[in-house]
Amino acid sequence: MDLDDVTATATRAEPREGLRTALALRRLAERLEALHVRAAREQGLSWAEIAAELQVTRQTVHKKHARPGDPR
Amino acid sequence: MPDFDDSLVTAHHAAEHEVERRGDRSVGSAHVLVGLLAIGGVVVEAVQRAEPALTVTAAREALDRDADDLPHLERLGVDPERVLASAGPPSPGPRPKVRHFYAAEFQQAMAPASAKLARLRKAGDLTHERKPGSAVLWLQVLEPGTRATQLLAAMDVSPDRLREAVLITLTSPGRPIPTWPSMSRPSTAWRLTDAFLRRFSAR
Numbered sequence: 001m002d003l004d005d006v007t008a009t010a011t012r013a014e015p016r017e018g019l020r021t022a023l024a025l026r027r028l029a030e031r032l033e034a035l036h037v038r039a040a041r042e043q044g045l046s047w048a049e050i051a052a053e054l055q056v057t058r059q060t061v062h063k064k065h066a067r068p069g070d071p072r
Numbered sequence: 073m074p075d076f077d078d079s080l081v082t083a084h085h086a087a088e089h090e091v092e093r094r095g096d097r098s099v100g101s102a103h104v105l106v107g108l109l110a111i112g113g114v115v116v117e118a119v120q121r122a123e124p125a126l127t128v129t130a131a132r133e134a135l136d137r138d139a140d141d142l143p144h145l146e147r148l149g150v151d152p153e154r155v156l157a158s159a160g161p162p163s164p165g166p167r168p169k170v171r172h173f174y175a176a177e178f179q180q181a182m183a184p185a186s187a188k189l190a191r192l193r194k195a196g197d198l199t200h201e202r203k204p205g206s207a208v209l210w211l212q213v214l215e216p217g218t219r220a221t222q223l224l225a226a227m228d229v230s231p232d233r234l235r236e237a238v239l240i241t242l243t244s245p246g247r248p249i250p251t252w253p254s255m256s257r258p259s260t261a262w263r264l265t266d267a268f269l270r271r272f273s274a275r
Binding site for chain 2: 005017020024025027028032035038064
């Protein structure tokens with residue numbers, strides 16, 4: 001199923017089902033983001049570089065993903 | 073501050089442990105459900121008599137694989153395991169710093185559930201506990217619309233049967249099991265519980 005199919009299936013849904021699907025995708029995206037941020041940090045990317053890839057501010061990504069003791 | 077039964081405090085700590093274990097950012101009804109099951113006790117024994125499949129291991133596993141989201145993702149042809157595998161194995165080490173506040177879905181269930189419980193108490197249908205205990209948390213977690221009820225449904229566990237089992241533990245001897253009200257307003261019992269919950273939220 002390609003992106004167009006996903007979009008078509010999602011938009012054909014009843015509103016409640018559509019909203020619930022959006023929630024499921026958001027939770028999955030959050031988990032995926034957390035895993036990739038961790039991997040990026042382990043490979044030496046800075047918070048600023050990660051923030052640029054995610055198109056958010058450095059403060060946002062640090063606040064969300066920093067572990068205890070991580071440099072800012 | 074009002075007094076609270078130890079089981080309420082212990083369950084909250086167990087829920088926070090779940091949040092930290094998963095690296096989540098807030099305490100939701102599903103964390104509280106796992107926390108409640110983890111601490112055991114009279115109420116847990118009652119709910120497991122009603123729904124033997126509901127163990128702490130099963131609930132934790134359902135939460136960890138977002139079992140309630142699976143049918144919605146499958147409908148789109150999205151396989152979450154495959155998506156997450158693309159990022160490689162999760163690395164060990166400390167989790168992101170947890171901020172203890174309550175997820176909106178759980179916050180919205182707290183006041184209505186406590187108010188309904190207060191209404192049943194006022195009607196004389198339930199025993200008057202000296203201190204609020206973990207049964208209050210159970211009823212909040214089982215309120216319709218929480219994530220916990222969606223996870224339970226994904227596990228083929230009936231929230232209604234669980235609620236009935238909880239109410240049995242609170243019912244005065246010789247009284248019938250009361251019907252859970254459909255709507256209610258916040259009450260004194262809720263305000264006491266809310267005061268306790270806010271202590272955790274403020275940390």
